[in-house]
Amino acid sequence: MLSQDRQERILDFLDREGSGSIKQLSQVIGTSESTIRRDLKQLDANGLLTKVYGGATRNDRRVRTEEPDMLKKHNLFAEEKERIGRYAASLVSPGDFVFIDGGTTTEAVIRYLEEKDAVYMTNGLFQAQLLTGRGFETLVVGGTVRPVTEAIVGEEAVKQIRDCNFSLGFFGTNGITAENGFTTPNIIEAGFKNAALEQTLNPFVLADPSKFGRIYPKTFAHIDEAQIITTELYDKSYKNHMRIKEVDVDLYRDL
Amino acid sequence: MLSQDRQERILDFLDREGSGSIKQLSQVIGTSESTIRRDLKQLDANGLLTKVYGGATRNDRRVRTEEPDMLKKHNLFAEEKERIGRYAASLVSPGDFVFIDGGTTTEAVIRYLEEKDAVYMTNGLFQAQLLTGRGFETLVVGGTVRPVTEAIVGEEAVKQIRDCNFSLGFFGTNGITAENGFTTPNIIEAGFKNAALEQTLNPFVLADPSKFGRIYPKTFAHIDEAQIITTELYDKSYKNHMRIKEVDVDLYRDL
DNA sequence: AAACTATTCCAAACTCTTTCAAACTATGTT
DNA sequence: AACATAGTTTGAAAGAGTTTGGAATAGTTT
Numbered sequence: 001m002l003s004q005d006r007q008e009r010i011l012d013f014l015d016r017e018g019s020g021s022i023k024q025l026s027q028v029i030g031t032s033e034s035t036i037r038r039d040l041k042q043l044d045a046n047g048l049l050t051k052v053y054g055g056a057t058r059n060d061r062r063v064r065t066e067e068p069d070m071l072k073k074h075n076l077f078a079e080e081k082e083r084i085g086r087y088a089a090s091l092v093s094p095g096d097f098v099f100i101d102g103g104t105t106t107e108a109v110i111r112y113l114e115e116k117d118a119v120y121m122t123n124g125l126f127q128a129q130l131l132t133g134r135g136f137e138t139l140v141v142g143g144t145v146r147p148v149t150e151a152i153v154g155e156e157a158v159k160q161i162r163d164c165n166f167s168l169g170f171f172g173t174n175g176i177t178a179e180n181g182f183t184t185p186n187i188i189e190a191g192f193k194n195a196a197l198e199q200t201l202n203p204f205v206l207a208d209p210s211k212f213g214r215i216y217p218k219t220f221a222h223i224d225e226a227q228i229i230t231t232e233l234y235d236k237s238y239k240n241h242m243r244i245k246e247v248d249v250d251l252y253r254d255l
Numbered sequence: 256m257l258s259q260d261r262q263e264r265i266l267d268f269l270d271r272e273g274s275g276s277i278k279q280l281s282q283v284i285g286t287s288e289s290t291i292r293r294d295l296k297q298l299d300a301n302g303l304l305t306k307v308y309g310g311a312t313r314n315d316r317r318v319r320t321e322e323p324d325m326l327k328k329h330n331l332f333a334e335e336k337e338r339i340g341r342y343a344a345s346l347v348s349p350g351d352f353v354f355i356d357g358g359t360t361t362e363a364v365i366r367y368l369e370e371k372d373a374v375y376m377t378n379g380l381f382q383a384q385l386l387t388g389r390g391f392e393t394l395v396v397g398g399t400v401r402p403v404t405e406a407i408v409g410e411e412a413v414k415q416i417r418d419c420n421f422s423l424g425f426f427g428t429n430g431i432t433a434e435n436g437f438t439t440p441n442i443i444e445a446g447f448k449n450a451a452l453e454q455t456l457n458p459f460v461l462a463d464p465s466k467f468g469r470i471y472p473k474t475f476a477h478i479d480e481a482q483i484i485t486t487e488l489y490d491k492s493y494k495n496h497m498r499i500k501e502v503d504v505d506l507y508r509d510l
Numbered sequence: 511a512a513a514c515t516a517t518t519c520c521a522a523a524c525t526c527t528t529t530c531a532a533a534c535t536a537t538g539t540t
Numbered sequence: 541a542a543c544a545t546a547g548t549t550t551g552a553a554a555g556a557g558t559t560t561g562g563a564a565t566a567g568t569t570t
Contacts, residue, residue, distance in 0.1 A: 003549080016337065016366075019257055022525075032551045037526075053558070054525065055257050125384050125395070132380070132400045140380070140407050142397025142415050145387045152395050160397050160415075258559080277515080287561045292516075308568075309515060 006031065007039050014049055014058035021055035080208040080231040085109040088170050088206055088229055092118050099169035099196055100127050102151030105206045106170050110134065121164060123152040123192065146189060153192040161196050169200035171226065173207055175214030181223045183216035190218035197221050204229050261286065262294050267465050269304055269313035276310035335463040335486040340364040342500070343425055343461055343484055347373050351422045354451055355382050357406030358427035360461045365389065376419060378407040378447065401444060408447040416451050424455035426481065428462055430469035436478045438471035445473035452476050459484050 009029050013020055022040075026033045044051040049059050085108025092098055094117040100106050102124030110130045113120075120131050121139040131138040143157030171193060175183040182205055184190045197203045203226040212230075228244045264284050268275055277295075281288045299306040304313045340363025347353055349372040355361050357379025365385045368375075375386050376394040386393040398412030426448060430438040437460055439445045452458045458481040467485075483499045 017334075019260055021257060033525095034551055035549085038549085052257055052259050057257070057259055125380055125387070128400055129380050129405065132402055132405055135402070138400040139411075140395065140397055140400055142395055142407075142412075145383055145393040145395055147387050147390070150384065150387055152397075156394075156415075157397075288515095289561055290559085293560085 001031070003039065006035070007043055010036070010039055010043065010056075011048060011058075014056065019052075019055060019057040024055070081105060081108045081206075083231055084206050084208065084229050086112045088204060089113045091204070092168060094118065096167045097121070097165065099164070099166040099171075099200055100124070100131070101169070101171040101193065101196070102127060102149055103172035105172035105208070109170050109206070121166070123157060123161075123196070125150045125152070143192075146186065149186075149189065151189060151192075153186075153188050157192050158195040161192070161199055164199050166196075166200040167202065169196065169203045171197060171203060171205045171221075173205050173211060173220075175216045176205070176207055176211050176223070176228070177213060177215055178223055180215045181219045182221045182226065183214070183219050185216045185218070187218050190220040193220040197226065203227070206230075256286075258294070261290070262298055265291070265294055265298065265311075266303060266313065269311060271465065271468055274307075274310060274312040279310070336360060336363045336461075337366075338486055339461050339463065339484050341367045343459060344368045346459070347423060349373065352376070352420065354419070354421040354424035354426075354455055355379070355386070356424070356426040356448065356451065357382060357404055360427035360463070361425050364425050364461070376421070378412060378416075378451070380405045380407070398447075401441065404441075404444065406444060406447075408441075408443050412447050413450045416447070416454055419454050421451075421455040422457065424451065424458045426452060426458060426460045426476075428460050428466055428475075430471045431460070431462055431466050431478070431483070432468060432470055433478055435470045436474045437476045437481065438469075438474050440471045440473070442473045445475040448475040452481065458482070461485075 006029055010020075010025060013025060013028055020028075022033050022036050025040075026036045029036070040049065040051050040056045043049045044056070047059060049056045081104075084105070088109045089112035092113060092115040094115060096115070096118040098118055098120045100109065100120055100122040102122065106122075106124070106127060107130065110127060111134075113131075113134065113136065116136065119137045119139065121141065122128050122131065123141040123143070125145065128138055128140045141152050141157045141160055143152045143160070144154035145151070146153050171182075173182040174185060177183075182193075184193065197220065203221075205221075205226045205228050207228055207230045209231060230244060261284060265275075265280055268280065268283060275283075277288050277291050280295075281291045284291070295304065295306050295311045298304045299311070304311045336359070339360070343364045344367035347368060347370040349370060351370065351373040353373055353375045355364065355375055355377040357377065361377075361379070361382060362385065365382060366389075368386075368389065368391065371391065374392045374394065376396065377383050377386060378396040378398070380400065383393055383395045396407050396412045396415055398407045398415070399409035400406070401408050426437075428437040429440060432438075437448075439448065452475065458476075460476075460481045460483050462483055462485045464486060485499060
């Protein structure tokens with residue numbers, strides 16, 4: 001068994017039981033006490049549980065304040081996303097009412113946010129937790145949760161968003177082309193994105209370079225309806241059609 | 256048993272009973288008098304209780320304003336919560352529209368849910384993730400996120416919930432007494448709970464035994480407005496005033 | 511004085527750290 | 541593809557340290 005799996009199981013166990021002894025854990029998971037000890041030591045160092053004499057007790061996993069480094073391993077364009085997130089976060093001014101779209105791209109924005117004198121609204125469950133965990137005033141859109149992306153969408157969500165007037169908004173997308181605009185695979189999600197974008201004075205679409213040139217079934221905005229924040233484009237031809245902000249590597253190298 | 260767990264149980268016993276002798280405590284907790292003495296000495300040194308000749312007392316201002324520490328709450332009464340959750344989950348029938356309150360108590364319910372032919376709505380961020388993760392049709396209430404509990408509350412949330420008609424609802428509470436009913440520390444949260452409860456045909460309050468006899472600043476429902484699901488009660492006098500379902504140990508021993 | 515409670519001390523049981531060899535992984539070389 | 545090598549992970553064991561329960565002794569209450 002991989003150590004990741006084992007440690008995940010330890011946390012699951014503590015989730016259910018609240019606490020556990022070394023012996024208990026080694027039996028449930030089927031490994032030696034030595035290994036459990038080493039796992040607990042690691043998990044404690046990462047702040048995921050509290051080691052106590054004889055075992056461990058759970059730390060609340062809801063307030064996950066994952067470090068930016070943690071995520072880098074997972075995703076190919078992780079570094080780009082971080083850079084995009086850092087720039088996007090710098091755009092928020094005091095008094096703004098900011099919409100933050102669900103999906104992985106916008107998560108990085110939240111980690112770099114600093115403006116406490118602004119109100120944030122999101123339709124992403126994880127986004128809401130991150131925002132709350134970091135101490136920002138957070139509103140959540142009500143509606144149906146879409147399983148894959150954990151984003152709140154649907155008729156009710158659209159109805160609610162129609163009453164909101166955002167000064168700033170950060171959106172994710174799956175595909176971008178000059179002709180088809182911003183596209184996503186899911187029709188209901190596209191409907192919500194479209195509604196949210198219409199309520200936003202300054203909408204920004206965050207996109208790593210992989211999104212360019214791709215087309216998905218449903219367009220939620222035309223190419224000139226939002227400004228794009230991305231890292232360096234390989235295909236410079238896009239520049240002719242779009243309002244693009246390239247977040248350069250050098251721009252933040254010394255931060 | 257870990258010494259942390261033991262000491263929490265001592266404090267909880269004193270919370271409920273006001274005081275306890277060494278003998279009482281050693282019997283209830285199932286450990287030697289020597290150990291109880293040592294625990295009491297430590298807890299006294301930390302100012303968590305007052306050691307007296309023969310036992311200990313806890314300064315009991317019956318109305319508490321402070322929010323119970325989420326981390327601690329997670330550990331305590333884990334088994335009771337599981338049992339309560341398992342029973343509550345069995346109450347859901349096909350076609351139900353089920354409200355699930357935020358907070359730690361209701362999390363266990365979700366882990367035992369099996370009825371896919373029902374729609375679930377929640378105001379808890381973590382609950383929403385759990386429900387979605389387990390593949391249930393999930394709705395989320397929109398509104399402001401309250402930091403400590405990660406529950407969605409506020410005016411907007413109340414407005415939305417007024418349009419919902421739940422056939423079944425599971426609520427958490429901080430305190431229960433016959434006179435003051437179900438109470439919580441936060442006024443805004445109480446307002447939402449109250450609204451949600453009014454929209455529910457069959458409301459159930461889930462409560463481990465530690466909740467009984469405690470009073471918090473705001474009442475969100477009177478004692479006869481909801482049925483209580485709990486594990487075995489130490490103080491049987493409550494039975495006279497309330498509709499209580501005791502989830503017995505034996506009931507599920509062989510599951 | 512009798513009954514109860516607290517303190518001290520000790521041995522047994524338990525837990526932690528360190529250490530080491532075996533098993534496993536990853537990588538480079540032939 | 542087979543092999544060698546270095547690095548990592550694992551389980552077991554030994555010794556140090558901690559916690560526990562009980563017994564003897566000292567103190568307190570009635």
